[in-house]
Amino acid sequence: MTAETDKQPPQKLRKRDKRALTLMAIAALLTFFGGVVLAGYAAINYKYERGTEIEKGIFQVPKGAGLSTIADKLEDEGFIEDAFLFKLVTKLRGNEANFKAGEFGIEQNSSMSAIYDVLADGKAILYPFTAAEGLTSAMIVRSLDSVSTLVDDDPAIPAEGTLLPETYLTPRGMTQSQLLQKMALARTQLLDEAWEKRDPTIPVKTKEEAIILASVVEKETGIGMERGMVAGVFTNRLRKGMKLQSDPTIIYGITQGEALGRRIRRSEIDRRTDWNTYQIPALPKTPICNPGRDAILAVLNPSETDALFFVADGTGGHAFAKTLREHERNVAKWRKIQRERGLR
Template identity: 55%
Template sequence: MSEKPKRGRGGFRIFLTFLVTAIVLAVAIAGAGLAGYAWFNNKIAENGPQTPDNQPRIVVLERGSHLGRIADTLEAEGAVTDARFFEWAVRIDGGENALKAGEYAFPSGASINDLYRQIREGRVLQHPVTIPEGWPSVMVADIINEADVLSGDPVEPPAEGTILPETYMVQRGTDRAALLDKMRAAQDRLLADLWAARDPDLPFQTQEEAIILASVVEKETGIAAERPHVAGVFVNRLKRGMKLESDPTIIYGVTQGRPLGRGIRRSEIDAVTDWNTYQITGLPKTPIANPGADAIRAVLNPPETDDLFFVADGTGGHVFASSYREHQRNVARWRQIERERRR
């Protein structure tokens, strides 16, 4: 009797060979993919191009730029060596719509990951716009209009005494009118807080009057520690119906706050204006500058003092007096200092 052939063994061997080959090939492809992925991750994590002086690289990403344009800009500015790597990194992460325009300061040698993270988080370069305490609104407008980091139409001087002087950090391209609105809002918030805690025995009734007096205090002394004392003197004079007799109020009536550039003339002291407190009783018609936070605090909660007078002491500060006789002696000493300086 002949032996029957064994069926299926050869087909099984072929199938098994195919299966093993497929597995080996899949493993090889997966390994290559993992190796490629690891290589790409290393590539976008490695240090990028250095700047010649090792200082941050300033790059502006324009508003409305799509991913491709941003990547090309980074390559053109030397932040990356190949725009495609940045673009691929963003697409893999799904961050195409998370990139933010603006002016950036990228550290020298920043990796693609570092660049992407900074742009995604919108950590743009901030520029200071400083409004000094006691500057009049015409000069505030000058600062805003001359700041090259701002954009938009030139602004008109705001109403005197309506903005809070300080340093405002802005992005390049911030609108001038928007920054001015921010300055007004900052003063409104501060004044609302301080007004609620004011001394109940003040010789004025409104927030506007508080700003007027604070502006006079601000212009009378550049020494922060003196502002409360000066405020106390002016509050005492107002309570007694005495004229404030403040030189800066004369100047404001002449120049609307810009520097006079010379001494005050006798005719200007004698001139009746809405601001000249040598001629009018009480407060000027409007503020004479934009007072800072310390001057506003000083007039809303002045210290207790008997002093009614003060005059320059020759060192940049003032000497105070509670009686007119004492004040006259202080004035005589100041006149002597002036004469010695002239000689």
Template identity: 50%
Template sequence: MTGGGKSALASWRRKRRSGQRGGAVKSVLLFLAGLAALAAAALGVGGWLGYRAATEPGPASDAVIVLLPHGSAVSTIAQQLEDEGVIKHPEIFIAAVRIRGVQGEIKAGEYEIPARSSVMEIIDQLMEGKSILHYFTAPEGLTTAQIIRLLNADEVLEGEVTLEPGEGELLPETFAYTRGETRDGLLRRMMKDQDALLDEIWDERAMELPFSTQGEAIILASIVEKETGVPEERARIAAVFVNRLKRGMRLESDPTIIYGLTEGEPLGRGLRVSELRKETPYNTYIIRGLPPTPIANPGAASIKAVLNPADTDDIFFVADGTGGHVFSSTLREHNANVAKWRTIERQRKGRQ
């Protein structure tokens, strides 16, 4: 091919590449124009002005709590958001939801909308469905009746308590929940959590325990729970009761007597000698073995302590004056410890 022919061919190729690039640019421009037209049609406010309106900061100067009921239409939500002062124009919210195609992804719930949130940011938050979390705490060692009273006093939970869980069937802990959860629902969670815990740890229990069922373990764990508020003592308190059961000794636990007198409500005073001798199914100064039911709802730590008690020969314990207990393996040691405790009690009364 002559030099002139090569030059003409090169010129033709440059024009072709230039035309391809021009076509790509035209395609991009057409695509952007289409987006603008779609935005204009959906937002009804003129293309990118509509997009700008949906992304600019909202009118709320402070965070606002908004509760969106289940089954609310997008238009209803938009009107509610305007009424709450977090958006200015409901039609912008409706159009933005539709242009994004997320009508079915807006979740009901209770939301804290941050100050100055834009329409787009609010939509993102409602799509994530991260509702405000509330918390209910059932402390360890409460009776079932006491936990139900706390549930009834909670102002966020809904519905009446219709379930009737037995004593010791609940696992006390702190539960996170969203507005709309029922009191029965939380009770079911407590019961399921206890079942799940027992299923998890039962096979890892110590050998030769003086009980054979999960129900008996909960009874003993409830006594341990009521005997000490010191976490480090639970396994050793459990060991004392396990050792006494193995030897056929009575448990002699004051909290069991109180439960037999008041069904677990605070006595408000010390036990009387007549009450120590009063015959009830729960008086472990009189009965041998375990009482017929738990005396409270034990926490996970007390249940674990009963299934794996400390390795010790202790069969006695008494208060030490600091909130804990002193332990002993012989009656002689125990009597000496009791004498020390009586001295502490007298000194305290003398200072009152």
């Protein structure tokens, strides 16, 4: 083969060189713009991760709020400097749908990244609400109106005895109905668990009867250590077919659980109602309040005792008796204390 055949035409060489130069130029441009993009992204991330001079405070994420609303609200309230940047990085990281409704504590000088973590993964601020043992359902519903963090959605009054009195932690924006549902679920769960561990010899045969008796125990004593004994007395009376003769059941028949404000009259003791256990030889028709955990557990596993009677002893507790004669002496002592204290 001759040297002439090895040589390429100059025109072909020029075309090849142009293509190579074009590819090199494109590669250089891509490298340049890639560097610009990376530098920009690095700068954006630096601003997103950098702490800013803000005071600590509380930020509320409204229910159903989207990323734009949250970002603008954060900027308006001074927690971030750039809502657009917050939205951009959140979207780029695929975190747009991770926010939770509620109130959140933002620490001083937090970065946008830290603020995002608090709003997406942190624990919302919770406010305690305590329902006292022995309140009626109507009283509990009324007490919800004093809790400013709850939304008043005008809930219906739950059936008596269906709520569990205790302290509940609630986020701002929870409705009163939602809290009542939570209280009802707590009572159901407690009763279901306790029922499985009950003394099989107790005279109450259903969960509903257990709550009714527990409500009477709850109203008879506010002393935790006495609930088992009071439950034991009522258990003994039920086994013997005796009337419970509980004063709070008379009051419930008169006022539906509201304070009577005076001593019970003889005519009220003699008046038959669906709750007056001086007149009916059985449990009241319904619970007379919402009993607490201790009263429910006491009824399902009452203290072993021979006592059939009890009366106030003047110290906040009760004097228990096995016989009517002993009980009458205790009653006489209590009447004397009442006279000395000017009680009528």
